[in-house]
Amino acid sequence: MAVVTLIQMGPHPPTDRPLRKDAQRNRQRIIDAARDLFAQKGLEPNLNEVAHHAGVGVGTVYRRFATKEELLEAIFEDGLDQLTTLAEQAMQQQEDSWQGFVWFLEQMCRITATDRGLREIAFSKCYAGGRVNAAQERLVPALTRLVERAQADGYLRPEIAAADMPIISLLAGTVSEFAGDVRIDLWRRYVALFIEGLRCRPEQAPLPVDALSDVDLDTAMTIWKPAGTPANSVRSVDGAVPGQDTRDDSG
CATH class of the missing domain: 1.10.357.10 (Tetracycline Repressor, domain 2)
Incomplete structure (x- = not known):
């Protein structure tokens, strides 16, 4: 059984390169759609709306950009x-x-x-x-x-x-x-x-x-x-997030 398994797995061609190309296409598709969406509506749309505008699954967007901030920087x-x-x-x-x-x-x-x-x-x-x-x-x-x-x-x-x-x-x-x-x-x-x-x-x-x-x-x-x-993304002059507890609990 071990020999048969090795023979079956060996002929499979490597898939890294096609996946990288596909990932790059998806990434660019997301960026282009997000740029168009943000140009029209400002920074308000979330990643779910970006996915809808790009015509891709939400999971695809989150695999490329873990947060909205990452996407905004890329754009x-x-x-x-x-x-x-x-x-x-x-x-x-x-x-x-x-x-x-x-x-x-x-x-x-x-x-x-x-x-x-x-x-x-x-x-x-x-x-x-x-x-x-x-x-x-x-x-x-x-x-x-x-x-x-x-x-x-x-x-x-x-x-x-x-x-x-x-x-x-x-x-x-x-x-x-x-x-x-x-x-x-x-x-x-x-x-x-x-x-x-x-x-x-x-x-x-x-x-x-x-x-x-x-x-x-x-x-x-x-x-x-x-x-x-989001309200918690706005920082005060001293850099603290409004409402955030900044006390040092290390002691």
Whole structure:
């Protein structure tokens, strides 16, 4: 019987390679479906909804991504890096600092106005894992260089800060959420109005309040809850989850 068993098992071809290809196809299918779903609905959908949108079983999704955070990082790290790349391109390829600033602002608003999920992950830390956090941090210095160059050339109001850029992008996104089904590109009208208000002009009245500091912006990103965010995923300024017992029971 032992000999027969060995003979039966021996001819079976190895199956590792086909399984790896199939797993990769499923993984990409899940990512593509999730990217489309989150772009439409923001970060609210859960992994079950992603599976339904992808046309795969729920178990298939959980085998590829144990948590929703893992899936979000796989999708949005590249999107955040894209924003950083656009800011760097505006610096390197646009000799005119004002044109470079305007070009980047329009590109950023186009992306975040039409991709609700990216907008929410870019400006909220509710779901930010290590890779998303690192991508967010790479974006800030690129924005700062872009703003400071346009100010040094006298084009951009001196009160403007890099921290203003996410706010403008969020405002453009709000226009899309409100009226995007009526007019998909309406956000462009309001970005153009913002741009005119950002220009530096003689005898210009100062802005009534200061921009957020870097610390304040980080705090706002930490406590802002996009729709559907679980309550226990929002951390306070000191990093504690609201309602969580942080006492040390080791003693």
